[in-house]
Amino acid sequence: MPHVPLSWYLILSAILFALGAAGFVYRKSVITVFMSIELMLNAVNLSFVAFSYQLHRIDGHIYSFFVMVVAAAEAAVGLAIILTIFKNRGTLQIDEVDSMKL
Amino acid sequence: MSGNYLPQAIDYLRFLPEIVLSVFGIVIMLLEALMRASARRASLGGVALFGLAVAFLANLWAASNPGAAFSGMIVVDGYGTFFRGLVLVVGALCVLNSLSYLDREKSQTGEFYALLLFSVVGQCVLATAADLIMVFIGLEISSIASYILAGYLRDDRRNNESALKYFLLGSFATAFLLYGIAWIYGLTGSTNLAQIRTVLDQGASSTLVAGLAAALLFVGFAFKVSVVPFQIWAPDVYQGAASPVSAFLSAGPKAAAFAILFRVFMVSFRPLNARWIWLVWGCALLTMIVGNFAALLQTNVKRMLGYSSIAHAGYVLVALAASSQIGIAAAMFYLASYALMNIGAFAVISYIAARNERFVKIDDLAGLGRREPVTAALLAIFVFSLIGVPLTGGFFGKFYVFQAALNSHLVWLTVIGLINSAIAAYYYLKIIVAIYMKEPGESMEHLAPPALSLRIAIWASALGVLILGIFPGTLLSMATSSAALFR
Numbered sequence: 001m002p003h004v005p006l007s008w009y010l011i012l013s014a015i016l017f018a019l020g021a022a023g024f025v026y027r028k029s030v031i032t033v034f035m036s037i038e039l040m041l042n043a044v045n046l047s048f049v050a051f052s053y054q055l056h057r058i059d060g061h062i063y064s065f066f067v068m069v070v071a072a073a074e075a076a077v078g079l080a081i082i083l084t085i086f087k088n089r090g091t092l093q094i095d096e097v098d099s100m101k102l
Numbered sequence: 103m104s105g106n107y108l109p110q111a112i113d114y115l116r117f118l119p120e121i122v123l124s125v126f127g128i129v130i131m132l133l134e135a136l137m138r139a140s141a142r143r144a145s146l147g148g149v150a151l152f153g154l155a156v157a158f159l160a161n162l163w164a165a166s167n168p169g170a171a172f173s174g175m176i177v178v179d180g181y182g183t184f185f186r187g188l189v190l191v192v193g194a195l196c197v198l199n200s201l202s203y204l205d206r207e208k209s210q211t212g213e214f215y216a217l218l219l220f221s222v223v224g225q226c227v228l229a230t231a232a233d234l235i236m237v238f239i240g241l242e243i244s245s246i247a248s249y250i251l252a253g254y255l256r257d258d259r260r261n262n263e264s265a266l267k268y269f270l271l272g273s274f275a276t277a278f279l280l281y282g283i284a285w286i287y288g289l290t291g292s293t294n295l296a297q298i299r300t301v302l303d304q305g306a307s308s309t310l311v312a313g314l315a316a317a318l319l320f321v322g323f324a325f326k327v328s329v330v331p332f333q334i335w336a337p338d339v340y341q342g343a344a345s346p347v348s349a350f351l352s353a354g355p356k357a358a359a360f361a362i363l364f365r366v367f368m369v370s371f372r373p374l375n376a377r378w379i380w381l382v383w384g385c386a387l388l389t390m391i392v393g394n395f396a397a398l399l400q401t402n403v404k405r406m407l408g409y410s411s412i413a414h415a416g417y418v419l420v421a422l423a424a425s426s427q428i429g430i431a432a433a434m435f436y437l438a439s440y441a442l443m444n445i446g447a448f449a450v451i452s453y454i455a456a457r458n459e460r461f462v463k464i465d466d467l468a469g470l471g472r473r474e475p476v477t478a479a480l481l482a483i484f485v486f487s488l489i490g491v492p493l494t495g496g497f498f499g500k501f502y503v504f505q506a507a508l509n510s511h512l513v514w515l516t517v518i519g520l521i522n523s524a525i526a527a528y529y530y531l532k533i534i535v536a537i538y539m540k541e542p543g544e545s546m547e548h549l550a551p552p553a554l555s556l557r558i559a560i561w562a563s564a565l566g567v568l569i570l571g572i573f574p575g576t577l578l579s580m581a582t583s584s585a586a587l588f589r
Contacts, residue, residue: 010288017281024270030266030270040277043281044277044281047284051288052287054288055291057291059293063235063284067238067280074246077249077269078249078273080250081250081253084256085263085266088262097262097266099259100341
């Protein structure tokens with residue numbers, strides 16, 4: 001089996017992270033923005049696992065589980081918040097959630 | 103770091119405050135489930151206060167057995183004990199604030215107090231974290247509970263919006279923080295703060311890449327402590343959330359995030375000092391200027407305090423830019439006095455706001471001096487402390503921060519900081535003018551005297567501010583001796 005170098009993983013991870021960050025900034029639907037954050041977290045997980053493999057150590061693998069658990073907790077809270085927004089305003093467009101401008 | 107990974111009794115002792123708070127949080131939720139529908143749920147707030155008091159004692163007990171615990175995951179030292187104590191006091195004051203507020207809004211539940219305790223658990227973890235993974239876990243425990251608190255009144259549109267913005271930008275920041283942690287792990291092969299320092303000291307890895315990773319971590323923290331250009335969420339969140347929650351968010355999570363920001367940068371990234379110091383310098387400058395000038399334009403008191411909290415974060419960053427032990431001690435003193443004065447100010451505002459927070463404009467404070475002279479005088483103390491008038495904690499906070507900056511030859515930053523403090527006086531004085539020199543309006547018509555719990559919170563904060571302003575020596579010497587641990 002050909003060996004995939006570490007840098008490929010890191011470049012892929014950086015691309016995914018940048019895509020997530022761009023999605024966060026440019027997307028208008030709350031759900032898509034939230035998914036962009038999840039993409040960023042998974043990009044980080046890829047880095048953790050790649051580094052861990054490179055260093056021949058197990059802790060990076062474990063960290064990626066930590067990240068997954070926390071991301072799941074965050075998703076539970078985040079979706080609940082999004083639900084209350086939808087219930088009270090009937091919209092999920094981020095531009096319309098702006099009752100507190102100067 | 104021995105081969106023995108089984109925790110010893112001493113590990114649990116050093117982790118006791120967090121254990122106590124978690125247990126009390128769970129007990130509060132169980133008690134609520136067992137309560138009859140007609141029961142007074144405010145008593146659960148009393149349980150929370152008791153839990154915080156026990157945790158405070160546990161903190162003192164843990165402090166008498168300093169050292170690392172759980173294979174170097176956390177470390178109990180003077181610095182950690184100081185910030186644990188601070189966030190516990192903040193938690194207690196916010197419980198006292200919330201009791202009457204939640205009664206007024208008819209949403210008294212146990213889950214509010216449970217979430218508050220869980221958030222404080224996260225902040226305690228942050229105060230003592232000695233490993234980047236614990237930093238991440240602590241930050242998330244604190245943040246996830248705070249997201250819910252920010253949107254606690256779930257039928258209120260402003261609360262919804264506040265929670266959404268806090269949640270989205272908070273998670274975005276977490277992703278940056280984690281990416282930085284991943285790179286530090288890859289570069290140094292460790293997430294332990296002291297080991298990272300050892301590896302960086304040897305100079306084996308590229309300082310440019312390590313500097314970039316440090317910058318990613320800084321971005322993550324900068325969001326949490328609302329540093330320009332990552333501050334956009336702060337005014338909206340503080341304006342939209344319930345007043346006691348705004349008070350909590352602007353004091354507890356901020357102090358804990360600053361605590362760990364200082365620990366990470368002064369312990370792990372000290373060898374990269376030359377790279378990050380200008381980043382911090384620039385952010386401190388922008389944060390002071392943007393926070394103060396935006397606050398000048400506000401008519402809503404909560405939003406104004408939101409911008410002012412950005413400006414205050416700038417002053418604390420000046421202390422980080424000083425990058426010295428004096429700077430750390432100054433920041434510790436500053437954060438303690440800032441927490442007290444800000445909670446006090448928010449407590450008075452939540453008192454005047456009335457049901458559904460109808461009265462949160464600066465003009466709504468008009469005539470408070472005539473209607474409630476004592477409360478007005480206490481609010482004046484908080485405002486003078488926020489300005490930095492002598493005999494208040496705010497004065498010595500600023501004094502020590504700028505002294506530390508001058509010691510590190512940051513003359514320009516000090517000059518600009520002082521000019522900013524003068525500008526800030528203008529918008530703070532608008533509050534003083536409103537309470538003493540204007541005719542009472544609609545907001546004063548049905549104002550009842552503050553509830554006992556609220557009065558205790560306001561008096562305690564005011565006494566704290568005055569004690570820090572008249573006898574700053576005790577707290578400062580504590581801060582100085584714990585800052586000496588950072589070499």
